[in-house]
Amino acid sequence: MEIxxxxxxxxxxxxxxxxxxxxxxxxxxxxxxxxxxxxxxPLVEGLVDLDGFSHITLLYHLHEVSxxxxxxxPFIDNKPHGIFATRAPVRPNAxxxxxxxxxxxxxxxxxxxxxxxxxxxxxxxxxxFYPQYDxxxxxxxxxxxxxxxxxFKNIKSxxxxxx
Amino acid sequence: MEIxxxxxxxxxxxxxxxxxxxxxxxxxxxxxxxxxxxxxxPLVEGLVDLDGFSHITLLYHLHEVSxxxxxxxPFIDNKPHGIFATRAPVRPNAxxxxxxxxxxxxxxxxxxxxxxxxxxxxxxxxxxFYPQYDxxxxxxxxxxxxxxxxxFKNIKSxxxxxx
Numbered sequence: 001m002e003i004x005x006x007x008x009x010x011x012x013x014x015x016x017x018x019x020x021x022x023x024x025x026x027x028x029x030x031x032x033x034x035x036x037x038x039x040x041x042p043l044v045e046g047l048v049d050l051d052g053f054s055h056i057t058l059l060y061h062l063h064e065v066s067x068x069x070x071x072x073x074p075f076i077d078n079k080p081h082g083i084f085a086t087r088a089p090v091r092p093n094a095x096x097x098x099x100x101x102x103x104x105x106x107x108x109x110x111x112x113x114x115x116x117x118x119x120x121x122x123x124x125x126x127x128x129f130y131p132q133y134d135x136x137x138x139x140x141x142x143x144x145x146x147x148x149x150x151x152f153k154n155i156k157s158x159x160x161x162x163x
Numbered sequence: 164m165e166i167x168x169x170x171x172x173x174x175x176x177x178x179x180x181x182x183x184x185x186x187x188x189x190x191x192x193x194x195x196x197x198x199x200x201x202x203x204x205p206l207v208e209g210l211v212d213l214d215g216f217s218h219i220t221l222l223y224h225l226h227e228v229s230x231x232x233x234x235x236x237p238f239i240d241n242k243p244h245g246i247f248a249t250r251a252p253v254r255p256n257a258x259x260x261x262x263x264x265x266x267x268x269x270x271x272x273x274x275x276x277x278x279x280x281x282x283x284x285x286x287x288x289x290x291x292f293y294p295q296y297d298x299x300x301x302x303x304x305x306x307x308x309x310x311x312x313x314x315f316k317n318i319k320s321x322x323x324x325x326x
Contacts, residue, residue, distance in 0.1 A: 003285065005170045005224050007256040026296045043255060045233040048245030050304020056247075059222070059258055061168050066284060074192055082211030084219075084289040084314040087296070093170040093287045097260070100297055122166065124256045126247040128305065132312050133189045133250070135298045142177060142215020142291065149295050 011039040011108070013060060015115040023157040025051035025075045026087070027098045027114035035100075035115035037123060039108040047105055055129035056102045056112070062094035066163045067115070076155055078146055085142065090161045096121075099129050099153045174202040174271075178278040183227070186302060186320040188238045190252070190261045190277035198278035198284060202271040210238035210268060218292035219265050219275070224285045225257035239310055248305060253324045259284075262292050270305075290317045313316055 015035040017023040071080045072088040083091055104105040178198040180186040234243045235251040246254055264276040
C-alpha cells in the first residue's frame with residue numbers, strides 16, 4: 001500500500017538498558033528489570049482507572065532499527081525464519097509489544113516491571129491487559145516448540161540487529 | 164515528544180465488516196468471523212515458518228479514527244474510563260491489536276478466523292503468538308472485573324467512536 005501512517009509518541013520508556021547487548025529478549029525473561037513510563041503531561045487524564053490493572057501491554061517504536069530483513073536468525077535459534085514468524089526487531093514496521101507488570105502510577109510516571117526495551121524508547125500506546133481478550137490456550141507454536149524454553153533465561157539480546 | 168514516526172502498511176485486512184455497527188468488539192467475541200490478510204507481494208519471504216503457528220497477533224491502523232479522546236465510555240460499560248484503561252479505538256495513536264487464528268497461508272494470502280476489524284484495514288505487523296511470551300496468569304483487571312464477561316457475546320460495536 002502506498003499510504004504513510006504517522007504516529008507521535010505519547011511518552012518515553014526509561015529502562016536500565018542503554019545497549020541491546022545483554023538486554024532481556026522478552027518481558028517474561030526479565031522479571032527483575034524495572035523501568036518507568038514518562039507519559040506526556042497532557043495525556044494524564046487517559047490513565048484514569050488504569051491503576052486497577054496488574055499488567056499493561058505497551059506498543060513502542062524500536063527506534064534503533066533502521067532497516068528490515070525478511071529472513072532472520074533470532075536470538076533463541078540458530079536457524080533462519082521469516083521475520084513474521086519471529087519477534088526480531090528488524091521488521092518492516094519496527095513496532096515492539098511488551099506486556100509488563102504495572103507497579104504504580106504517580107502523576108504522569110508509571111513504574112513498571114519486566115522491561116525488555118532500550119532506554120529512551122518512544123512509547124506509542126498503553127493497553128490494559130485482560131486475560132479474556134489476550135490469553136490463548138491450545139495453541140501451536142511452530143519452530144518455537146522445538147526450542148527448550150528453560151534455556152531462555154540464559155539468552156540475552158546481542159548486537160546482531162543493530163545499525 | 165516532538166518526533167513523528169512513519170509506517171507503511173505491509174498489506175490489507177479483508178473482513179466481513181464494512182461498518183463498525185454490529186462488528187465484534189474483540190477476536191474472542193468473534194469466533195465465527197473469517198477474513199484474509201493480503202500481504203504485499205514483496206514481503207512474502209517474511210512468512211516462512213509462520214504456518215506452524217495456530218495463532219498470530221496483528222497490529223493494524225484503525226483507519227476510520229480521526230481524533231482521540233482521553234475519556235471514553237467503552238462498548239462493555241456505561242461508565243467513563245481513561246482511554247489507556249480501555250481498548251477503545253479513539254486512542255492518541257490509533258493502533259489496534261488482535262490475536263486471530265491462522266487457518267492457512269497461500270502465497271501472499273493468509274486466511275484467518277476471529278476478525279474484529281473493519282474491511283480494508285491497513286495492516287502494520289504480524290507477530291507469532293507464543294504462550295510463554297504472551298499469556299499472563301494471576302492478573303488483576305480493574306474495572307473489567309466488575310463486568311459479567313458472559314454478556315460480552317451479546318455486545319457488538321456501534322457508531323459511538325465514528326468520525
